Amino acid sequence: MSDPKILVALDYHDKNKALELIEQLNPQLCGLKVGKEMFTLFGPSFVKELVDKNYNVFLDLKFHDIPNTVAKACQAAAELGVWMINVHASGGRVMMEKAREALLETDNKPLLIAVTMLTSMNEQVYSELGYERNLADQVSHLAQMTLDSGLDGVVCSSWEAEQLKQQCGKDFKLITPGIRPVGSEQGDQSRIMTPQQAINAGSDYLVIGRPITKADDPYQALCEISESLVS
Numbered sequence: 706m707s708d709p710k711i712l713v714a715l716d717y718h719d720k721n722k723a724l725e726l727i728e729q730l731n732p733q734l735c736g737l738k739v740g741k742e743m744f745t746l747f748g749p750s751f752v753k754e755l756v757d758k759n760y761n762v763f764l765d766l767k768f769h770d771i772p773n774t775v776a777k778a779c780q781a782a783a784e785l786g787v788w789m790i791n792v793h794a795s796g797g798r799v800m801m802e803k804a805r806e807a808l809l810e811t812d813n814k815p816l817l818i819a820v821t822m823l824t825s826m827n828e829q830v831y832s833e834l835g836y837e838r839n840l841a842d843q844v845s846h847l848a849q850m851t852l853d854s855g856l857d858g859v860v861c862s863s864w865e866a867e868q869l870k871q872q873c874g875k876d877f878k879l880i881t882p883g884i885r886p887v888g889s890e891q892g893d894q895s896r897i898m899t900p901q902q903a904i905n906a907g908s909d910y911l912v913i914g915r916p917i918t919k920a921d922d923p924y925q926a927l928c929e930i931s932e933s934l935v936s
C-alpha cells in the first residue's frame with residue numbers, strides 16, 4: 706500500500722466540490738482527511754466512499770470525553786475502515802489507554818494519534834489557558850504521555866517536530882497541520898512552516914487544507930507541493 710506524505714484536508718461544505726477534486730487525485734499522490742465539517746454534513750457513508758476508493762483516510766474527529774465514551778467512539782470509527790483516527794491527549798492517560806485497548810478488539814486497527822496543542826495556538830492565546838509550562842514544553846509533555854499510553858503518534862506543529870523525533874523516536878508518527886507554502890495565506894494558523902521545511906524538521910505526514918482547496922486549481926496546487934518535496 707502506498708504511503709503518501711500529504712493528507713489533503715477536505716474541509717468543504719459542498720460534497721460535489723470535494724468529489725470534483727477527488728476525481729483528479731489518486732491514492733498514491735495523497736491521503737484524505739475528513740474533519741468535523743464534512744463528517745457532520747455527510748456522515749459515515751461519505752467516509753466509506755473514500756475508503757472504498759482505496760485512499761488512506763484520516764478521520765479527524767479529535768475525540769475528547771470520558772474514557773468509556775472515547776473508547777466506544779474509536780471502535781465505531783475503526784469500523785468505517787479508516788487508516789487513522791485521533792483523540793485529544795489532554796483527555797488524559799486513562800482515556801488514551803482505553804481508546805488503544807478498544808481498538809485491539811476491532812478487525813481493522815487504524816493508527817491512533819493524539820492531538821497535542823492546536824497549530825492555531827500561539828504563545829499569547831496559550832497563556833490564557835493558565836498552564837505552567839510554556840507551549841513547546843506542554844507539547845513535549847503531551848507527546849510523552851501519548852507515547853507512554855501506547856499510541857502511534859501525535860498531531861503537533863512542525864515547530865515541535867525536531868524535538869519530538871528525538872524525544873519519542875523515529876517510529877512515533879508526527880502529523881503536522883499548519884503547513885503553508887510560500888505565498889499562501891496564513892489564515893487562523895499560528896505555528897506554520899512550508900512543506901519542505903516541515904519534512905526537514907521531521908514531520909511524517911503534512912495536513913494541508915486551504916492552500917490546496919482554496920487554490921484556483923486545487924489539483925495543480927497539490928502537484929506543485931508534492932513536487933517541492935522531492936526536489
Ligand SMILES: O=c1ccn([C@@H]2O[C@H](COP(=O)(O)O)[C@@H](O)[C@H]2O)c(=O)[nH]1
Pocket residue numbers: 714716740820822823824825860861882883884892894912913914915916
Ligand atoms: O492542531 C491542529 C489539528 C488539526 N488541524 C486541522 O488541519 C486542517 C488544516 O487546514 P488548513 O486549511 O491547511 O489550515 C484543518 O482541517 C484543521 O481542522 C489543524 O489545523 N491544527
